[in-house]
Amino acid sequence: MDVCQKIKGLAATYAPEFVAVRRYLHQNPELSFQEHNTCAYLKEQLLALGVTDIESVAKTGLLATINGSQKGKTILLRADIDALPIHEQNNTAYASKAAGVMHACGHDAHSASLLLCAKILLELKDDFSGSVKLLFQPAEELSPGGAISVMKEKAYIALGTIPHVGQHVRPDIPVGKVGFRSGKFMASMDxxxxxxxxxxxxxAMPEKIIDPVLIASHIIVAAQQLVSRMADPKTPSVLSFGKVIANGAINVIPNEVSIEGTFRTMDEDWRKTALEKLDKLVTTMAEAMGGSCELKINHGYPHLKNDSTLTEDLRILAKDYLGDENVVELDQWMAAEDFAYYTQKNPACFYMLGVGNVEKNIASGLHTPTFNIDESALEIGGGLMAWLALRKLSV
Structure with a gap:
């Protein structure tokens, strides 16, 4: 039996164990930078599998190592572990027990898949050379993100430049399929x-006031010039304001208005320029109308760029494992991910695992209170990661 068939057999055999792991994690979610119990649980699972080389990173993260039969290359596989501040509305036996906290982005599935991958790798230690690093990373969901902290750790720095592979669930991709995209894939986010x-x-006396509500309205509309008239049409850019607070009343104009939003793009030079232009635009517009405007920017993740060579190699390997018809080409995605930091320093690939199933009514989007996955995707996710790692180590 070849290695591919061995992996598929092991994934099918062991997947039910890790469905249970995923459900435990789903029931017990923890927010970014607070994943203490999650970290302890994951360490227990690794030790139970027989993984003993485990180091703590970024306070609530883990970096584990599985070595093959001989020395060789090294590859890193990453899963994120934090949850979101969302109150779950699913009526399932494994719904979140933590009020207002939910694994609504699939990080429970990422962790369970990587643990299944670890079990498969341990079974096949004699079939490969080199080392697989398993990174369970905290705090992906909250800027500045856990990746930055991981990259400052001595254990991580000692790895040098090595391939990084990340897998993320997508409910808009049917279970059984995976998606890849070379080059610029996900956006920066500020x-x-x-x-x-x-x-x-x-x-009733507008002549005696300087109306910040009116000023804010003009600013929101005018700021869209950044995308419609200042950005290169070939450069993806999104400016969105999702929160506006003018705490007055029907007959009371407030002294100030607060506005919150995000700017996303896939070009770091334009990102810097756009934010400078936005600051100038909002300041001068407010002043021209008799008021003032202060802009504070929380600089978030850079854009995520998949290494073309590594991504194309993994795409071919995924087709070998799943069949050509089950590997799809992805569009650029304006969501943001702190895996992007790894892609700046290493050859890296971040691909998508299909978890949607319309027939089972599993189709809610990421970051929604009814998000769920078709758990048969765990068998695919864990097996595929093991296959990709072993094949890349052998090349």
Whole structure:
């Protein structure tokens, strides 16, 4: 039996164990930078599998090592472990027990898949040379993200430049399929906080006030020029404002208005320029209308760029494992991911694992209170990661 068939057999045999692991994690989610119990549980699982080379990274993360029969190359496989501040609305036996906290982005599935991958790799230690690093990374969901902290750790720095592979669930891809994209794949993301100041007063006497609500309205509309008239049309850019607070009343104009939003793009030079232009635009517009505006920027993750050579290699290997018809080409995605930091320093590939199943009514989007996965995807996710790692180590 060849290695591919061995992996498929092991994945099928052991997957039910890791469905249980995924459900435990789903029931017991923890927010970014707070994953203490999650980390302890994952360490227990690794030790139970027989993985003893485990180092703590970024306080609540783990970096484990599985060595083959001989020395050789090294590859890193990453799963994120944190949850989101969302109250789950699924009526399942394994729904979140933590009020207002939910694994709504599939990090429970990422962790369970990587543990299944670890079990498969341990069974096949005699069939490969080299080392597989298993990174269970905290705090992907909250800027500045856990990746930055991991990359400062001595254990990580000692790895040097090695291939990094990350897998992420996507409910809009049917279970059984995976998706790849070479080059620029995901966007940078900066958080924007604007405070528009004026002079409040009675709504019936506009001549005696400087209306920050009106100023804010003009700013929101005018700021879209960044995308419509200042950005290169060939450069993906998204500017969105999702929160506006003008805490007045029907007959009360407030002194100030707060606006929050994000700016996303896939070009770091344009990113810097756009934010400078936005600052100038909102400041001068507010001043021209008699008020003022302060812009604070929380600089988030850079854009994620998949290494073309590694990604094309993994795409071919995925087709060998799943069949040509089950490997799809992805569009660029304007979501952001702190795996992007790894892609700046290493040959890296971040690909998508299909978990949707319309027939089972599993189709809710990421970051929604009804998000769920078809758990048969865990067998595919764990097996595929093991296959990709072993094949890359052998080349």
């Amino acid at each position: 958080e924007l906080f604007l405070t528009v100041k004026g002079k409040g007063g009675h709504a």
